[in-house]
Amino acid sequence: MVRKIYKYPEDKEILEQKSVEVTELTDEIKKLIEDLKDTVLYKHGAGISAIQLGKPYRICVINWDGIHVLINPVITRSRGEKAMMEGCLSVPDVFVETKRFQKVWISAKDENWNDIEYAEGGNGSYIAQHELDHFEGTCTLFKEYDRLKEIENAKVDTEN
Numbered sequence: 538m539v540r541k542i543y544k545y546p547e548d549k550e551i552l553e554q555k556s557v558e559v560t561e562l563t564d565e566i567k568k569l570i571e572d573l574k575d576t577v578l579y580k581h582g583a584g585i586s587a588i589q590l591g592k593p594y595r596i597c598v599i600n601w602d603g604i605h606v607l608i609n610p611v612i613t614r615s616r617g618e619k620a621m622m623e624g625c626l627s628v629p630d631v632f633v634e635t636k637r638f639q640k641v642w643i644s645a646k647d648e649n650w651n652d653i654e655y656a657e658g659g660n661g662s663y664i665a666q667h668e669l670d671h672f673e674g675t676c677t678l679f680k681e682y683d684r685l686k687e688i689e690n691a692k693v694d695t696e697n
């Protein structure tokens with residue numbers, strides 16, 4: 538089911554929560570995974586984390602070169618650096634160039650609770666790093682939104 542995506546800054550308190558590890562594939566978690574897939578596809582997003590649907594679990598879905606479900610993902614190795622324009626479904630119409638590892642190797646569980654290594658050489662690695670930030674309650678676009686607001690407020694001040 539396509540779910541409501543929580544937005545910054547309106548839903549700041551929800552989005553800034555830290556997410557917890559998934560210990561078991563319960564019916565609630567299975568439903569959440571289906572909803573994450575439906576929502577990211579419907580919104581044409583490159584990726585989504587569970588907290589964006591208001592659920593503080595370490596689950597994300599990458600929509601690049603197919604759909605990849607990562608549960609409890611941990612970066613084990615990284616290589617190189619690249620800067621790319623980044624956006625977020627929780628911060629519509631804001632983009633910012635962000636420098637990240639060019640490639641990462643991630644240990645995770647998939648939606649069938651199998652151990653997997655996710656190591657996409659292309660944008661998948663880049664998107665995954667964005668999604669992992671959400672588990673810590675942060676996002677490059679939250680910071681960019683705040684920065685743009687400050688500029689906007691400063692401009693209003695000088696006009697007065």
Ligand SMILES: [Zn+2]
Pocket residue numbers: 624625626627667671676678
């Ligand atoms: Zn995001």
